[in-house]
Amino acid sequence: MSSAAVARQGAVYTSGYSCPAPSNMCNAPIVVCRTTDVVPGSYSGCSPVPQASIPWNWKTQLCHHFTVGACCPRGPNCQFAHGIQELRTVAQNRAMKEQKTSEKRKTKLCANFSKSGSGVCPYEHRCQFIHPSDGESYRALFSETLEFDRMLKQHLAECQSLHAQRLQSPDPNERQRMEDEINMKVRVWNFSHPKKNNYYDLHAMTTGGAIKYVLDIINHMISNNIPQSLLETGRGNHSTNNFPAIRTFLLNNLNGFNGVSFVPQLGNDGILELTI
Structure with a gap:
C-alpha cells in the first residue's frame, strides 16, 4: 500500500491520541494503546477487534506509520497491526467471525x-x-423439546399403568403402596425435569397426595422467601368424570388459608398461581 493510500485511510483522527509535529515524526515514540481496549481472549495486542464485522484481513499486516516510528492517526482502530504482538492470521479472523455469527443466531x-x-x-x-x-x-429450552415431550409421555404412561393396577387390587395395603409410589414418581419428575423455576406439574397425582405436596411446596416457599409458584393441575380432562378434583379442592379449601392464595392463570386456568 502506498504512503498516499495510508494517509487517506488515516484521515479520521481518533480522540485521545496526539501525534507529534511533522518535523519530529521520524523520531516520534511509538504510541501505546490503552490496555482497556484489549478484547479478552482474542490476542495479546492492544487494539480492539471490531465487534460488528471482522474483515478477513484485519491486523494481518503491519501499519506503515508504526514501521517508520510515526503516530498512527487511527490509533487502536487502525486495521493494520501496531507491532508483532497484534499480527493475526486470516484463519483467526474467519474463526472469530464465524463464532460471533453463531452466538448471534x-x-x-x-x-x-x-x-x-x-x-x-x-x-x-x-x-x-x-x-x-x-x-x-x-x-x-428443554421443556419445549421433542426429547422432553417423549419423556413426559413415558412418565405419565407409567403413572397411568400404576393407577390401573391400584384400582384392580383387592388389597387396601397394596392400593395404598401404589398410591404412594405414584405420588412419589410425580415429585421426583418435578425435581428432575422442571419446566421452569418454581413450577410444579401435579398431573397423575391422587387428590390426597397432591394436597400433601402443595403443603410441602408452601413450606418450601416460606423457608426460601419465594413469593410465587405455579401449579399445573389441569382442567380434569383426563380425570374421573372429567372433574378437576385437585384444582377444585385447592380453590375451595386452601385459598385464603394463612394468607395463601390460588388464582387461575390468565389464559390458562389449568395452571394456578400460588402466592404466599
Whole structure:
C-alpha cells in the first residue's frame, strides 16, 4: 500500500491520541494503546477487534506509520497491526467471525427438535438454530423439546399403568403402596425435569397426595422467601368424570388459608398461581 493510500485511510483522527509535529515524526515514540481496549481472549495486542464485522484481513499486516516510528492517526482502530504482538492470521479472523455469527443466531430451538419435530435436522452442525449439542442453550429450552415431550409421555404412561393396577387390587395395603409410589414418581419428575423455576406439574397425582405436596411446596416457599409458584393441575380432562378434583379442592379449601392464595392463570386456568 502506498504512503498516499495510508494517509487517506488515516484521515479520521481518533480522540485521545496526539501525534507529534511533522518535523519530529521520524523520531516520534511509538504510541501505546490503552490496555482497556484489549478484547479478552482474542490476542495479546492492544487494539480492539471490531465487534460488528471482522474483515478477513484485519491486523494481518503491519501499519506503515508504526514501521517508520510515526503516530498512527487511527490509533487502536487502525486495521493494520501496531507491532508483532497484534499480527493475526486470516484463519483467526474467519474463526472469530464465524463464532460471533453463531452466538448471534443461536437463540431459537431448531424446529426439528421441537415437540412437533422429527428429531433429525438435515443441516446438522450447519443449522442456525439450537440443537441438543448446544449444551446450556438447549437445556434452557428443554421443556419445549421433542426429547422432553417423549419423556413426559413415558412418565405419565407409567403413572397411568400404576393407577390401573391400584384400582384392580383387592388389597387396601397394596392400593395404598401404589398410591404412594405414584405420588412419589410425580415429585421426583418435578425435581428432575422442571419446566421452569418454581413450577410444579401435579398431573397423575391422587387428590390426597397432591394436597400433601402443595403443603410441602408452601413450606418450601416460606423457608426460601419465594413469593410465587405455579401449579399445573389441569382442567380434569383426563380425570374421573372429567372433574378437576385437585384444582377444585385447592380453590375451595386452601385459598385464603394463612394468607395463601390460588388464582387461575390468565389464559390458562389449568395452571394456578400460588402466592404466599
